[in-house]
Amino acid sequence: MKLRLDVSSERYDELAGELRGLGIEIDEGAGLVLSEVGRYADYLVVRVPSGGYARVGADEIITVEAFGRDIEVHTQRGVFLADGRLYQVQSRLDPARFLRVSNSVIVALGQIRQISPALSMRFTLTLSNGRRVIVTRTYYYAFKDALGI
Amino acid sequence: MSTPIPWIAVFGALGALLVIAGAYYLIYRAHVNRALRRAGSARKLMAEPRTVTLVCLIFALVVLAAGCYLLGYKAAYDRFEADAAVSPAVEIPPLTLAEPSAAQALFDSVLELAASPGDGQSVSAFSLSFLGGEFSYMSFSLRYPQGGNSLIQEIEVNASGQVFTAPPLSCGAERYDAAVPVDVLRDFISVLDGYDWPAGESSSFYSHGLTEGISPDGEYTYLVVENGALTPLTGSRAGRFYSFSYIFTGHNNVIYVYIPA
DSSP: OEEEEESOHHHHHHHHHHHHHTTOEEOTTOSOEEEOTTOOOSEEEEEOTTSSEEEEETTTEEEEEEETTEEEEEESSOEEEEOSOHHHHHHHSOTTTEEEEETTEEEEGGGEEEEEEETTTEEEEEETTSOEEEEOGGGHHHHHHHHTO | OOOOHHHHHHHHHHHHHHHHHHHHHHHHHHHHHHHHHTTTSOOOOOOOHHHHHHHHHHHHHHHHHHHHHHHHHHHHHHHHHHHHHHSOOOOOOOOOOSOGGGHHHHHHHHHHHHTSSTTTTEEOOOOOOGGGSOEEEEEEEEEOOTTSOOOEEEEEEEETTEEEEEOOOOOOHHHHHTOEEHHHHHHHHHHHTTSOOOOOSSEEEEEEEEEEEEOOOSSSEEEEEETTEEEEOOSOEEEEEEEEEEEEGGGTEEEEEEEEO
C-alpha cells in the first residue's frame, strides 16, 4: 500500500520509518494521505516535467489556479501542475496566508504587491511575479475582511 | 455670447464631484495598500469609493438644485426690480389722518397722485366702510402693474377704531365699466358727510359707472346730487349719471346715489 505523508518535517522521518516498518510505502503521488490535525501544509506536492513529484514550499507559492481539471501552482521558479481540486488545495493551505479571490484563484497574501480598487466592487491585485488577478464580487467582502479594510 | 450661470454651476458641481471622488479614490487606494503592508495591525475602516461617490453625487444634486433655485429667484427679482424702476407705477404709502375734517383734503391729494400715470384719470369701483361712524384715517394704495392694463386698488379705513379693508380690485374690463372720473369721485366723497347713512352689519359703496336716466322702483332709496348735497328722488329723471350703490346688509336695503355726468 502506498501512502502520502502530510505532516510536519519534525515528525516526518519518525512516522515514515514506522510506516515502512509496517510494510507501507511512502509515495508523494499516492492517493491516500496521512495528515496531521490542525496543521496546514508547509508545501504542496507538484508534478515535474521530467516525471515524478517535487515539493514546492508554501513560501514560494504566488497563486494556485484552476484550469479545467488542472491545478497550476505559480511560483517565482515557474508554473507546476498539481493533483486534486482547488478546494482541496485551499483546505491544506493556511487561510491566514492564502486567500481565495475568485472561483479559480487562490492568492498568497504575502505575494501581493499592489491593490487597485474599482468602483464596481472589485479589486485588481498586482502580484510579485507581475501578473494581475481580479478579486471578484463573490469574494470581495471576504478579501476586505481579511485585510481589515 | 456669455455662458448662462446655471450651466456654469452644473459643470462646476460635476467638476467638484469628480475632483472629490478622484481624491478619495487615491486616498482609499493608499489606505488599502497600507493595510496590505501592515497585515495584522489595528484595523481602520474606510467607506468605499463608490459610497462616497454616491453621497457626493446626491449632495451635489441637492446643492445644484438649491443653487439654481436661488439663482433663478435672484434673476427674477432683479428683473422685477429693473422693470419696477422704469414702470410708471405710483405707490402711495399709507397715510394717517387724525382729524376727520381733513379727510377730504387727504382724499383729494391721493386721487391727484393716483391720476398721474397713464389712463389713471379714472378710478375703479371701490368700497368704503367708514360710514357707520367717524373715521380716523384712510389709507389708499393704488398700483398700476407694469405690462398690463389692470388697476389694483386697496383701501383701508379705520372707522371709530374698527378697521375695514376693501379687497384689492384686480380690474378687468368689467371693472373699467364701473370706473368714474376723478372729479366725479371727489364730488361723491364730498356729499357723503351730509347725509344720515343707516348703519348695517356690513356697509359698502360700489360704483356702477355711467348710466342713462333714473327710474326709482319704490323699493329702494334713490338720491341724486344737486347743488352739492344729496336730495331724495321720487320720480324718474332723464340724463346721464354716474351711479353708486350703498349696501348695508343689516337692513337688507340699498341706497342708490346718482351724480350728474
